[in-house]
Amino acid sequence: MESPLIEFKEVTKRFGARSVLERVNLQIYEGQVTTIIGLSGSGKSVLLKHIIGLIKPDEGTILFKGKPLNEMKKSERAANFAQISYMFQDNALFDSMTVSENIALPLREATNLSKAEIDSRVMARIAQTELEDAARNYPSELSGGMQKRAALARALVTDPRIVLFDEPTSGQDPVRKNAILGMIAQYQRKFGFTAILVSHEIPDVYFISNRILALYDRSIVFQGSPEELENFDHPFKNEVIRSLEGLQNELTGLYSKRQFKMMHHVQLTQTTRGATYCVAVFSLDDLDIIRTSTGYDEAQVALRSLAVYIDKHFGAIGGFSTRRRSNEFVTVLPYSDLTEAESILKDFVKDFQKRGIHEVWAGARQQTTLPGCVEFTVLAGIAQGQPVADIDSVIDAAIAQQQEIARLRCDVRR
Amino acid sequence: MTLDADSQNGKAGWQLGRLLTGPFAVIGRAAISWIDNLGAAAIFLLLAFLKILRSKQLIKIVQQVYYIGARSTMIIMLVSFFTGMVLGLQSYHALVKFGAQGALGTLVALTLVRELGPVLTAIMIAARAGSAITAEIGIQRISEQIDALDTMRIDPLRYLISPRITASIISFPLLTALFDLVGIIGGYVSGVLLLGANASTYVYRVQTSMDLKDITDGLIKAIVFAVIVSTVCCYQGYFTHLRKDSHGAKAVGLSTTSAVVISCVLILVSDYVVTSLLI
Numbered sequence: 001m002e003s004p005l006i007e008f009k010e011v012t013k014r015f016g017a018r019s020v021l022e023r024v025n026l027q028i029y030e031g032q033v034t035t036i037i038g039l040s041g042s043g044k045s046v047l048l049k050h051i052i053g054l055i056k057p058d059e060g061t062i063l064f065k066g067k068p069l070n071e072m073k074k075s076e077r078a079a080n081f082a083q084i085s086y087m088f089q090d091n092a093l094f095d096s097m098t099v100s101e102n103i104a105l106p107l108r109e110a111t112n113l114s115k116a117e118i119d120s121r122v123m124a125r126i127a128q129t130e131l132e133d134a135a136r137n138y139p140s141e142l143s144g145g146m147q148k149r150a151a152l153a154r155a156l157v158t159d160p161r162i163v164l165f166d167e168p169t170s171g172q173d174p175v176r177k178n179a180i181l182g183m184i185a186q187y188q189r190k191f192g193f194t195a196i197l198v199s200h201e202i203p204d205v206y207f208i209s210n211r212i213l214a215l216y217d218r219s220i221v222f223q224g225s226p227e228e229l230e231n232f233d234h235p236f237k238n239e240v241i242r243s244l245e246g247l248q249n250e251l252t253g254l255y256s257k258r259q260f261k262m263m264h265h266v267q268l269t270q271t272t273r274g275a276t277y278c279v280a281v282f283s284l285d286d287l288d289i290i291r292t293s294t295g296y297d298e299a300q301v302a303l304r305s306l307a308v309y310i311d312k313h314f315g316a317i318g319g320f321s322t323r324r325r326s327n328e329f330v331t332v333l334p335y336s337d338l339t340e341a342e343s344i345l346k347d348f349v350k351d352f353q354k355r356g357i358h359e360v361w362a363g364a365r366q367q368t369t370l371p372g373c374v375e376f377t378v379l380a381g382i383a384q385g386q387p388v389a390d391i392d393s394v395i396d397a398a399i400a401q402q403q404e405i406a407r408l409r410c411d412v413r414r
Numbered sequence: 415m416t417l418d419a420d421s422q423n424g425k426a427g428w429q430l431g432r433l434l435t436g437p438f439a440v441i442g443r444a445a446i447s448w449i450d451n452l453g454a455a456a457i458f459l460l461l462a463f464l465k466i467l468r469s470k471q472l473i474k475i476v477q478q479v480y481y482i483g484a485r486s487t488m489i490i491m492l493v494s495f496f497t498g499m500v501l502g503l504q505s506y507h508a509l510v511k512f513g514a515q516g517a518l519g520t521l522v523a524l525t526l527v528r529e530l531g532p533v534l535t536a537i538m539i540a541a542r543a544g545s546a547i548t549a550e551i552g553i554q555r556i557s558e559q560i561d562a563l564d565t566m567r568i569d570p571l572r573y574l575i576s577p578r579i580t581a582s583i584i585s586f587p588l589l590t591a592l593f594d595l596v597g598i599i600g601g602y603v604s605g606v607l608l609l610g611a612n613a614s615t616y617v618y619r620v621q622t623s624m625d626l627k628d629i630t631d632g633l634i635k636a637i638v639f640a641v642i643v644s645t646v647c648c649y650q651g652y653f654t655h656l657r658k659d660s661h662g663a664k665a666v667g668l669s670t671t672s673a674v675v676i677s678c679v680l681i682l683v684s685d686y687v688v689t690s691l692l693i
Contacts, residue, residue: 052565082567092562094554106566109470109573158566 003066005030005162005194006051008220011060013046020046022218023060028196028211033188035197035205038215039240044198045089047215048164051196052084053077085160089167089198091151093139099150100126100135106158125153129183130295145176152180156187163188165197169204174250175304177201179296181208182326186288202241203249203257207326216240230257249323251300252307260322260330261391267334268387278333278341278384279391281398282310286376287327290364293374298364303327305363306378309356313348330395338384345382349405352378357406377407458571458652459579459645465572466580474577475584482543482578483585487592493538494531494593498600501525505601506609518611519619522601523594527624527632531594533685536586536639540677544647547578548673551651552666560652575652579644586640587633594632631692638688642680647673 004027013021020043028034028051036044049055050062053069061068064080072080093102100122107118126135129149139147148168155163165184169177181201185208188195199205206212206226214222214229216236222229229241249256255263267277284290284306291299307329311321314331321331333341357378381402385394465471501522509515551574554560563570598620605611650673657665 049561054561054564078567081565084565086562086565088558088562090558092558094559094562095557106568110567154566 002029004028004063005065006196007063007066008047008050009061009063011050011057011062013043013050013055014058019218021050021057024215024218024220026213026220026223028194030194031192032210033185033195033197033208034211034213035199035209036213036215037200037202037205037240040200042215043218044215045166048086048166048196048198051162051164052086053081054086083161084164085155085158085162086164087151087155087166087168089170091139091147093147093150093154095139098136098138099131099142099153102139102150103154103157106154110158121157125157128187129153144171145180148172148176148180149183152183156191159191160193162194162196165195165199167198167200169199169201175297175300178204178251178300178303178326181205182287182291182299183296184208185326186291204251207323214240249307252304252311252323252329254307254311254321254323254329257322257324260320260332263320264332264391267332275335276337276384276386278336278338278382279394279398280314280331280333280341280345280380280382281324281395281402282306282329282331283379283402284327284360284376285379285404286374290374290376294364302360302364302376305360306356309352309359310348313351314344317344324395330398332391338382341382341384345380349380353406357408361408375408377404379403380405454653455645455649458575458649459641462571462575462579462645462648465569465576468572468576471572471577471580474573475580478577478581479584482539482547482581483589486539486542486585486589489542490535490538490589490593491596493534494526494596495600495603497530497534497593498522498526498597498602499604500600501530501597502601502604502606503609506605506611515611516615517619518601518605519598519616520623522605523598523620523624524628526594526597526601527628529685529689531590531597532586532632532635532639533681535590535593535636536643536681537678539582539586539589540643540647540674540681544643544677545670545674547644547647548651548654548670549666551575551648552654552669555652555654556662556666570652575648578648579641582640582644583637586636586643590632590636634692635685635688638684639681642684643677646677646680650676 006028008024008026011021011024012019024047036047038044046055050057061070063069064072069077069080093099094105097105103125104118104122107113107121111118113121126132129152131146131149131153134142134146134150139150142150152168155165168184169180172180181204184195184197187193188208197205197209203226206229209226212222212224212226212229213220214232214234214236216234216239221234221236222232224232229237254260284303287299287303290302303326307321307323310329310331314321314333317333318335319331319333321329324330333344336344360378361374379402381398381400383394383397383401385391502518505518505521506515509517509521551560554574560570560574563573602613602616606613606616650669651666654665654669655661657668659665660668
């Protein structure tokens with residue numbers, strides 16, 4: 001089995017008489033996105049600050065690549081911490097410096113790079129985080145979202161191997177939240193760093209996370225994939241996840257996964273014996289291209305427009321939908337067989353090719369002033385399910401059937 | 415029954431003992447806390463000193479000299495001019511009673527160079543720049559900017575504290591010299607121009623009564639005050655988050671007040687100590 005990059009063994013932290021972490025055990029693996037979830041004030045940020053050495057444990061051991069931090073030489077510990085960047089919850093930008101000065105600070109003060117090299121790296125990060133117009137502004141002159149992006153740019157400018165994100169989406173609207181998470185996921189794929197997030201944005205963080213760590217009652221009570229968390233039976237699930245998840249996805253307005261499954265369950269119990277249902281899975285392909293060409297916010301607005309279009313069309317005939325992955329939507333068509341569902345999908349495709357895909361693009365275009373042309377495709381697949389069949393296997397079957405149903409071509413848009 | 419009575423007596427005795435020793439305990443705790451802080455501040459100063467000669471410090475030191483020194487010039491000139499004028503006015507009337515108005519230049523010059531110059535300059539800088547240093551560092555602490563420096567592998571003591579202490583050590587003597595000069599001019603304006611003392615005598619007495627030791631003693635005092643004021647102000651801001659009496663913005667306010675008050679008290683206390691060593 002792969003050995004963890006960072007490991008906590010029986011870590012306890014107290015502030016005075018108050019215990020914040022109690023015998024915490026956890027593993028974080030290299031190259032993954034790991035998200036620590038838990039209620040506000042449960043000690044998530046304290047846990048994160050242990051990783052970078054801002055806080056030291058009262059008891060227990062923190063291991064970095066299998067070696068205890070407290071047994072390392074000072075230089076070795078410093079070399080390990082040098083691979084880590086930290087994005088603070090309130091950004092911690094220097095308010096007397098401009099955005100570009102803030103981003104350049106770690107390069108200017110902690111490296112021996114030339115001024116030209118520093119400028120080049122800073123400008124690259126500014127461009128990647130779409131802060132060109134704000135580069136000379138002070139943090140107080142920026143919106144909350146722009147400040148987050150400036151903090152993100154500063155965290156990434158040193159090309160770290162590990163990036164810690166403390167509530168990166170706090171105080172953001174749903175589009176911006178998903179845009180920031182999308183940005184983290186895309187950068188993580190692009191640069192290959194290990195991302196450790198602290199968040200209570202459920203379920204949005206599931207879409208980008210490889211592993212979830214659940215902090216509850218001062219301890220880690222769950223470690224595993226978002227899918228494994230679905231089957232986790234613990235008071236944490238009732239008290240934390242359900243309270244945070246809500247009934248609807250904030251970005252799309254579609255049902256949350258839990259509500260979707262509940263509706264599916266109700267539909268099954270009401271279905272007469274032998275009746276079938278169908279599942280359609282839609283994907284917005286080339287999401288990264290849209291992000292790169294138009295921006296992170298614009299990509300999220302395009303996703304929302306697609307979700308709204310799907311919901312409007314299938315909701316009118318009794319279907320219900322949810323967001324399964326960041327660019328993937330699932331719709332259940334109750335009481336229908338494959339032939340009927342194919343006919344419904346055909347109508348949808350016809351309408352979507354004529355108007356829908358242009359509405360998706362128009363939604364994204366409203367957010368940007370950038371000129372240019374982005375070609376993207378929408379895929380759909382359909383499969384029939386029996387009441388006895390597990391819906392996940394039906395969804396997998398629908399994904400296997402996916403094919404292109406619409407493509408936005410630049411010449412058509414023009 | 416006997417055991418119970420003994421227990422009651424023991425409890426009463428313990429309470430009486432606590433009542434009697436209570437004030438000493440409070441004084442003792444305060445003294446331990448004070449010594450604890452003094453030790454911490456000394457280590458803080460030592461660590462900051464060791465980082466003065468690291469790379470990339472020169473620009474930051476020059477910026478701080480501008481901020482602490484150059485931007486205090488006007489207020490120092492204003493205060494020193496009127497201090498010199500008042501000194502000239504009071505001294506002239508006192509000296510006239512003994513027919514010794516010729517000694518006005520001596521009195522004004524020596525008072526300013528030996529005592530008032532270094533002390534008032536230090537107090538004015540503590541009030542103007544010292545308070546700003548504490549507030550700025552305190553806000554950086556509570557908004558996690560100092561933690562951010564740590565995570566970026568930038569030593570906060572090197573980046574924030576060393577340049578300010580160095581800049582203070584450079585600025586205080588320069589501003590003290592300016593204070594002395596403008597104060598002597600202020601004494602000339604009130605004593606000679608307004609009250610009619612002899613101008614040549616005033617200038618002659620100023621020139622002849624001072625020797626180099628008077629000037630160097632004054633500048634040594636200025637350096638001592640610079641170290642005290644900059645350390646106290648930086649220390650109060652840097653550890654704002656550890657205050658037990660408040661948090662957040664209120665803690666920054668209280669740290670700023672403490673920094674100015676402690677600086678002023680220590681300036682006066684150390685003035686006596688340094689004077690007694692130099693005299």
